Amino acid sequence: MEEFKNVSQDMGCGPYSNQAECIKYVVTCIIICIGLPLILVAIYALYSLVGKDHVAPIYVINLLISDLIQFCWMIDWVAKPDQKIDKIGFLFYGSSLVARVYFMVCISLERYLLIACPLWYRFRRPIKISVVVCVLVWIISLALGFTVVFLYIPEHSETILASFFFLPLPLLILFLGGTLKALSASISVPADMKQRIVGMLVVVLLIYTLLFLPIIITLLKKHDDRALNSLSFLFLKLSPLADLVLYVFMRKGAIDKLLASVCCCRMDSNDESCSTV
Template sequence: MEDVNNISQDMSYGYYSKHFETSALITQVVTCIIICIGLLLILVAIYALYSLVRKDHVAPIYVINLLISDLIQLCCMIGWVAKPKDQKIDKIVILIYGSSLMASVCFMVCIALERYLVIACPLWYRFRRTIKISVMVCVLVWIISLVFLVTQVFCGFSEVTGTILAIFFLLPLPLLIFFLVGTLKALSASISVHTDEKRRIVGMLVLVLLIYMLLFLPRIIFSLTNAARPEMFFIIVESLSFLLFKLSPLADLVLYVFMRKGAIDKLLASVCV
């Protein structure tokens, strides 16, 4: 009887091991593709958006910082693909990746807030928006993510810290929904904003919410769920949710398209008709 149980356990271990290796291989291939595509496109997008900032446009500043955080994430992915032998380096890379994800979520909220103010409070926004204020907000976001990084390096990571971090990532959801709903309600009352600009703003808010819900939310829910899970289910969901995180740099590039006037206006006009 014991021999039968041992054979069963060996078969089960081999089954899980095979699926784990397959999942790891797929994840690594997709990660390499994301790195190759994302690095070049993000650098080009940052340069193009910087030219808009020099023309005294405030809106691209948050998108630029979001792309910079994506660039840091891609650099961390390169570290994972390289598979450093030193575990300390691996842990530091994970912490840097986590802090850059925090910055990404914060900048997504900043983008949504800034776009909401354009429609809901156009006069206030026109006279109060300055590059200096936007830069200060960006610096504050980076300081918050840096404090998290330093705290984890010296204090270590625990389950409580993981739960707090997951809750932090969950907080933007009601804000993003509020900004989108508030913008839609204020659209009819806004006269000073051009129709094409309104479509672009709403499109960007919808895109930010979709990126958050499709790429960030599954991992957050998975982290907050403490119920017992089958091992195979855990491996599959763990891999998929983490892979969605890795796709966020490519998804954020679409925000660059909404910052440029031209073809996107025609597409949005055809969708809204």
């Protein structure tokens, strides 16, 4: 856990001791300047979809709110790079990371139910249940963060945190596989919606695999590897930008044309291979 905090503090740029830290500082500022306004716009746009009794935007909104918390922590790093890490701030930062991965699970589960159980989903998707689920995710994440930050046990804290980060992986794979399996039997979901759903599930799994698995490896390593630590936390800084892709899959429009063109290209290639045989 102390290793986690020490590397976190390095994410800000203190006095420029070398060129690498200067680059970290510049990259952090660029990510904040690009990501913060885009996330605020995405939250506002998704809020309009919630009024239409859509459930998925609620989970995506909470995911983006966790990104906002991380941006606030990054701004604090940039503004006060030399300050001692505040336990309260680190509590909210760590809790927001845990909440993010479990809101990814909620998004994947909701999309899976839309394909696998369309009739059940149509009549059993009240917004109140989704709000309760979101509240529970935040409570569990804060409880875990409080345990790790204030009840720090050197022998177990990193393992506990890594376990909570790793647990969503089999669930994300399961929901993606179940969705792909149910696609052939589903006739009530339009083709363009199917494409967006599968695309969203794939993006969620890619975001988790590429940006969160490195931090799990960092937490489980017994020996300090500063290069791996810096790389894993750099990925965490980039992850809020990756979450914005999920907003694109919530909106109809250009993404439908892109997915349709990809599917058409795949069908054309299959037709050509069949004709040559």
